[in-house]
Amino acid sequence: MKSFGVTPPRWAARYGPPVLVFAGVVAAWEAYVRAMNVPAYILPSPSLVFETLFTDRATLFPALLVTLKTTFGALLAAVIGGVGLAILFTQWKWVERSFLPFAIVLQVTPIVAIAPLLLIYLEAPAAVLVCAFLVAFFPILSNTALGLASADRNLVDLFKLYRATRWQTLLHLRLPAALPYFLGGLQIGGGLALIGAIVAELAAGNAGKGAGLAFRISEAGYRLNIPRMFAALALISATGIAIFAALSALSFYLLSRWHDSAAGPER
Amino acid sequence: MTKPLVSFQNAGKIYKNGTVALAGLDLDVRGSEFLTLLGPSGCGKSTILRLIAGLDNLSSGALARGFSLDRGKIGFVFQDPTLMPWASVFDNVFLPLRLRGSPRRKATTAVEEALALVGLASSGRAFPRELSGGMRMRASIARALVLRPLVLLMDEPFAALDEITRFKLNDDLLALQGELGTTIVFVTHSVFESVYLSTRIAVIAGGPGSVAAEIAIDAPSVRGTAFRTSSVYAHYCAQASRALQGAKDEDLT
Ligand SMILES: Nc1ncnc2c1ncn2[C@@H]1O[C@H](COP(=O)(O)OP(=O)(O)O)[C@@H](O)[C@H]1O
Ligand SMILES: [Mg+2]
Numbered sequence: 039m040k041s042f043g044v045t046p047p048r049w050a051a052r053y054g055p056p057v058l059v060f061a062g063v064v065a066a067w068e069a070y071v072r073a074m075n076v077p078a079y080i081l082p083s084p085s086l087v088f089e090t091l092f093t094d095r096a097t098l099f100p101a102l103l104v105t106l107k108t109t110f111g112a113l114l115a116a117v118i119g120g121v122g123l124a125i126l127f128t129q130w131k132w133v134e135r136s137f138l139p140f141a142i143v144l145q146v147t148p149i150v151a152i153a154p155l156l157l158i159y160l161e162a163p164a165a166v167l168v169c170a171f172l173v174a175f176f177p178i179l180s181n182t183a184l185g186l187a188s189a190d191r192n193l194v195d196l197f198k199l200y201r202a203t204r205w206q207t208l209l210h211l212r213l214p215a216a217l218p219y220f221l222g223g224l225q226i227g228g229g230l231a232l233i234g235a236i237v238a239e240l241a242a243g244n245a246g247k248g249a250g251l252a253f254r255i256s257e258a259g260y261r262l263n264i265p266r267m268f269a270a271l272a273l274i275s276a277t278g279i280a281i282f283a284a285l286s287a288l289s290f291y292l293l294s295r296w297h298d299s300a301a302g303p304e305r
Numbered sequence: 306m307t308k309p310l311v312s313f314q315n316a317g318k319i320y321k322n323g324t325v326a327l328a329g330l331d332l333d334v335r336g337s338e339f340l341t342l343l344g345p346s347g348c349g350k351s352t353i354l355r356l357i358a359g360l361d362n363l364s365s366g367a368l369a370r371g372f373s374l375d376r377g378k379i380g381f382v383f384q385d386p387t388l389m390p391w392a393s394v395f396d397n398v399f400l401p402l403r404l405r406g407s408p409r410r411k412a413t414t415a416v417e418e419a420l421a422l423v424g425l426a427s428s429g430r431a432f433p434r435e436l437s438g439g440m441r442m443r444a445s446i447a448r449a450l451v452l453r454p455l456v457l458l459m460d461e462p463f464a465a466l467d468e469i470t471r472f473k474l475n476d477d478l479l480a481l482q483g484e485l486g487t488t489i490v491f492v493t494h495s496v497f498e499s500v501y502l503s504t505r506i507a508v509i510a511g512g513p514g515s516v517a518a519e520i521a522i523d524a525p526s527v528r529g530t531a532f533r534t535s536s537v538y539a540h541y542c543a544q545a546s547r548a549l550q551g552a553k554d555e556d557l558t
Contacts (some may be wrong), residue, residue: 192385
């Protein structure tokens with residue numbers, strides 16, 4: 039719809055307030071630090087954090103790359119493992135009965151408690167990857183399994199009426215019906231994979247090459263390099279937001295033509 | 306008289322949880338007729354359709370079919386359109402053919418013909434959510450017809466539609482049957498709809514379900530507003546209402 043006169047365009051009405059609030063908070067922070075002369079080792083100003091991102095880029099961005107690789111590697115493994123196991127669950131009840139308890143045990147045990155053990159058995163990078171995988175895996179598995187099981191009962195009957203094979207029912211009915219559920223699980227799993235990677239990196243605390251962002255944070259902490267801690271933290275947050283936004287966009291793209299969750303309020 | 310297409314003899318159905326849905330059901334479906342099952346909700350009408358389609362099995366008695374339960378001999382239309390929301394109208398109607406292994410290109414003609422039959426020739430590329438309730442139901446009927454079934458089973462297909470849409474679909478359904486000669490077993494709890502559509506009505510009494518009365522509608526096969534406003538129609542409606550009332554009173558005693 040076209041808007042006239044004083045009515046702001048729709049995107050401005052929608053994105054204006056959150057952007058303004060964010061800018062306001064950053065400005066207030068900056069103003070406070072300057073006005074009170076707060077030393078940088080207590081609270082760095084946003085401009086200093088931003089500057090540090092640039093000056094320390096040789097340390098921070100390779101670390102970001104390491105963390106990103108771990109996160110996406112773990113997420114990919116969780117998707118393959120979670121969807122694969124969910125399919126096995128719906129095809130054979132005994133698989134579900136035998137494997138679900140293990141999945142639940144892994145899910146309810148805090149990852150910080152498992153990480154030290156994994157670090158004994160595995161090289162640090164592998165242990166970090168496994169930790170991130172473990173936390174991302176369960177939401178993808180359980181959401182996909184729920185989705186596969188919740189295909190419309192009448193459609194299931196229709197497939198039966200037309201003598202569809204198990205494979206056809208899976209391919210043409212259960213998998214598409216599970217897609218919105220899977221995408222929901224993927225969004226949760228994407229955020230958790232990052233958290234799992236960070237937690238495991240902190241537990242691993244390995245130095246030198248192959249150190250991720252979390253290691254840079256604790257390292258900067260020992261040296262009381264507070265601006266760098268903030269800069270690394272900002273990178274982690276930005277990564278989390280980017281992952282969430284990318285998965286939301288993927289979900290919207292895949293579902294926009296058919297699912298209520300992706301449709302606008304008007305129809 | 307020719308052999309019936311479907312024949313229930315003293316049929317009973319008890320669900321796993323102990324619900325007795327049908328008992329002592331005797332019912333024939335004859336070739337090319339429009340048979341309506343009329344009855345209160347919960348009396349077992351859907352159960353009868355599911356048994357005919359082979360989606361469920363009898364607990365007692367016998368059910369004979371004059372055809373093999375091969376793919377494509379039966380079309381089924383549910384109360385909800387039951388379309389796959391992720392697939393276009395074309396792909397939804399294509400489904401029965403796809404499940405038989407027909408490649409898409411070879412099936413195109415059949416799908417387009419089925420869409421044309423229900424008046425959706427130009428909506429193949431639309432997605433179900435983009436259609437009105439009536440059009441979704443049309444798509445559902447096209448899917449049921451795409452394999453040209455011998456028997457079309459319809460379970461309260463128009464119950465959720467507004468009256469104007471329902472009247473239009475009623476007329477279109479009769480025209481379709483005239484054109485294809487398909488046998489139709491139609492479930493409704495509307496007396497008026499049952500009289501308007503049928504060549505025969507079986508009034509089903511509940512608790513457990515069995516046939517309480519059969520009413521043959523002796524009226525020309527081409528119907529319309531003239532029929533809807535005729536005294537013959539009013540007479541049959543009164544008769545069906547009484548039979549339905551009688552079936553209910555029977556339940557109460
Ligand atoms: N799968 C089922 N399990 C147990 N009871 C059922 C099932 N399906 C239907 N029933 C029961 O059987 C009776 C007949 O149901 P149904 O055939 O659906 O009736 P109608 O279609 O006439 O409303 C009802 O009492 C219903 O609750
Ligand atoms: Mg029913």
